[in-house]
Amino acid sequence: MALLTRIRGPRDLDRLTPGQLAALAQEIRTFLVTEVSKTGGHLGPNLGVVELTIALHRVFDSPRDRILFDTGHQSYVHKLLTGRQDFSRLRMKGGLSGYPSRAESEHDVIENSHASTVLSYADGLAKANQLLGKNDPVVAVIGDGALTGGMAWEALNNIADAEDRPLVIVVNDNERSYSPTIGGLANHLATLRTTQGYERFLSWGKDALQRTPVVGQQLFETLHGAKKGLKDFIAPQGMFEDLGLKYIGPIDGHDLTALESALTKARGFGGPVIVHCLTEKGRGYHAAENNDEDRFHAVGKIHPETGLPIASGGGQSWTSVFAEEMVALGREREDIVGITAAMLHPVGLAPFAEAFPDRIFDVGIAEQHAVTSAAGLATNGLHPVFAVYATFLNRAFDQVLMDVALHKLGVTFVLDRAGVTGDDGASHNGMWDMSMLQIIPTLRLAAPRDADQVRAQLREAVQVKDAPTVVRYSKGTVGPAVPAVGRVGGMDVLRAAEESSGAHRADVLIVSVGAMAPTSLEVADLLAAQGITATVVDPRWVKPVDPALPGLAAEHRVVVTIEDNGRVGGVGAAVAQALRDADVDLPVRDFGIPQEFLDHASRAEILAEIGLNAPDIARKVTALVSKLDAAPVQA
Structure with missing residues (x-):
């Protein structure tokens, strides 16, 4: 990794010769396969954009020139070229995000990872530049798959409306999103891929006709004047040009010289330009290239030599x-x-x-x-x-x-x-x-x-x-079956409260939602150790609230809901509303995900961090029951 370790920022690329750039591309691919194999991540998309990302950072001056990535699946190479080369904790707590992250680098402008949005961001940034008197180009990298999203075409319609806003749209065309790209746009791009290209034809025609005595120059000028019609005949990129967008391509997305030439032309145009680049998802890694399913779009931990997954304990997902x-x-x-x-x-x-x-x-x-x-x-x-x-x-x-x-x-x-x-x-x-x-x-x-x-x-x-x-349902491996011990209305009873001497009502009704059933049962066990009786029910259908729930709740002193969803407006809120509507006046405590954007980490780490685990929940419920026990009895 002799060259890669010398890259601390994009301008370090300026000092490399063409031969060194090719060697750097190979180093990056080796690095990606080695490191992502250890952690999992989006391997195929990044292997496909190595040369493209190098060319982008050589032609454009990030962060002054804003480079934006749609979805961000393909941002690993961008991270490497902007000084982030510690991938040891990629997508883990405290490590690099698997997407662009503004907290990590000034070179990351947006961190959206939902597709088809980048062109709208770019449109707004370019409009702002114009109003602020800036002439810096905005670059938006979008895959052919994301162009199937309607929002992308809404943005294109607006981008084409201003000829003097420097905005470069790089279409990363690998024929795939997760799977092969579907639809009419895919067919159109396929036509462009398989065409030899207008520019080469026109270049040949110019040389041939201008060598023709007397009429050659006049014929060439006539031919050039018919440029739009000729382009549609030879390479039908008219769909883009009909929108008023300059089109450059298709370009070999693994040819650094061709990429830099095309991007330099686009930068100098001064208005909206589409640069159509043909790339190969998973390029340079045999396991990805031979995978017809998704070219290793996203992988878990794998054996780098074979691409086969490393066993993680088994179990059905x-x-x-x-x-x-x-x-x-x-x-x-x-x-x-x-x-x-x-x-x-x-x-x-x-x-x-x-x-x-x-x-x-x-x-x-x-x-x-x-x-x-x-x-x-x-x-x-x-x-x-x-x-x-x-x-x-x-x-x-x-x-x-x-x-x-x-x-x-x-x-x-x-x-x-x-x-x-x-x-x-x-x-x-x-x-x-x-x-x-x-x-x-x-x-x-x-x-x-x-x-x-x-x-x-x-x-x-x-x-x-x-x-x-x-x-x-959740991500990952499904756990063991959680049997019901009874039924109330349409709800499964997972644990019936044990009768306590002298008690007319059980203490706590736990309403367990979906995958939180094991956690809910563990909470009941922890409460039982404190002498607190608990019933655990799974509503199964959480909307609408089961009509039998208020009556069951009335047989308890406290209602607790546990859900793997935001607390605001979730199942807990619906249950509380149902109890109020039924005139069942009980304390209700809803446990769920706080309404905040959570940093990347493992599921277990996040649940512990937000207190959505059995010990934390049991501690809070115990405190609530103790408070009720200590309250004076109303006469």
């Missing part, structure tokens, strides 16, 4: 349980169809797609469209299941509310990675879904506590024909 049950349901019911937003494998729909290829729809990175398209499918008698990360459903709230719920349509939303997810940081924690969805009329929301409940509640969800249903 929440996602794989859903995947199996979806295939079983598909065999039983021909009306069930699957929808994914460019995440077929991560959300577990790949087995369903393989079994029923005509009943799966990958809409690209377009969650809003996915939801309303699902509404259309449901209107025509099918039952769509849209599987998506919990954090990404935030982007389609209006569509869930107005296009599905208002129309009383049977659409099932399966929310993967719900609650604290940890190592991907603030934007990927699924901590808003149960709060956001609580306010939607008619919607029913299930939070399974174990694998058996994932299967059962998914089946219950797809039976509903006149309202949206939601099934949400």
Whole structure:
């Protein structure tokens, strides 16, 4: 790593020769494979942008020139070139974030990690530069997959409106987001990739015609005047130019000389320019290049030589349980169809797609469209299941509310990675879904506590024909089954309070939500050790609140809710409201995620840090019960 260790900032690149730059690119790839294999992370996207990132930092002067990355999956190379080369705790508590982070470096302008947003940021920054009298260019790097998002095209429509704002849009075209890019835009970009290119043709024509006596120059000028039509004929980039955007490309995204030349031209243009770069996801690492699924988009800890995962203790994941049950349901019911937003494998729909290829729809990175398209499918008698990360459903709230719920349509939303997810940081924690969805009329929301409940509640969800249903579960390995010992209404009783001598009521009713069941049972055990009796129930369907809950609560002195969701507007708030509406006046304590953006760390570390673990909860509940015991008896 002789060259890489000498890079402490982007301007250190200026002193390197072309041969040294090529050697640096190889060092970076070796570094990425070695280090990310130890920690996990987004390996494939970064291997694909090594030369592109080097060229960006050689042509543009960061941080004066703002370089922005859509999603930030591909920011590891950028980190290395801006002086951050300690990857030993990548995505761990106290280590580097897996995305751009303004707390880490002045070179990180935005830290969004939801796709299709960077062009809107860039538009605003460029407008601000113009108003402030600055002529510094803004550079936005966006993948072809993110260009399937409608927000990107809203931004392009506005960016093209101003010819004198220096804004360079670098399209990193690797034909993939997580999976191969889907849709009409993908087909258009594919046409550009497979075309030899207008510029080369025009260069040949200029030389040939200008050597032709008498009429050659006149013919060339006529040809050049027809440039727009000729471009559409030879390389149909007219879609971009019709928007008023200068187009440069396609460029070999691994040719440093070609990249620097194209980016230098774009920088000098003085207005909005698209530079279309063709890159290879996972380039230089055989295991990624030979992986047709996602080119190692994101990996856990792996063996660097083989790319095979390092065993982590086994156990089935929440996602794989859903995947199996979806295939079983598909065999039983021909009306069930699957929808994914460019995440077929991560959300577990790949087995369903393989079994029923005509009943799966990958809409690209377009969650809003996915939801309303699902509404259309449901209107025509099918039952769509849209599987998506919990954090990404935030982007389609209006569509869930107005296009599905208002129309009383049977659409099932399966929310993967719900609650604290940890190592991907603030934007990927699924901590808003149960709060956001609580306010939607008619919607029913299930939070399974174990694998058996994932299967059962998914089946219950797809039976509903006149309202949206939601099934949400955690990231990672699903724990052992948590059996019920009884039933009250539609709720499972996980632990019945032991009768204490002379007590007319049990002390605490613990309402356990989803994956927090083991924690809730541990809390009950800790309370029992203090002589405090507790009942633990799993509502299963947390919205609406089970009608039997207020009556059960009235048999206790205190109600406690434990959920892996933000405290504001979550299940705890809904339970408290239900008790008030039923005139059950009891102390209610809600334990959940504080409404703040949580730094990256492991799930266990975050839960401990925010006090969402059994010892901390039991301590606070014990104090509350002691306070009640000490209160004077009302006459």
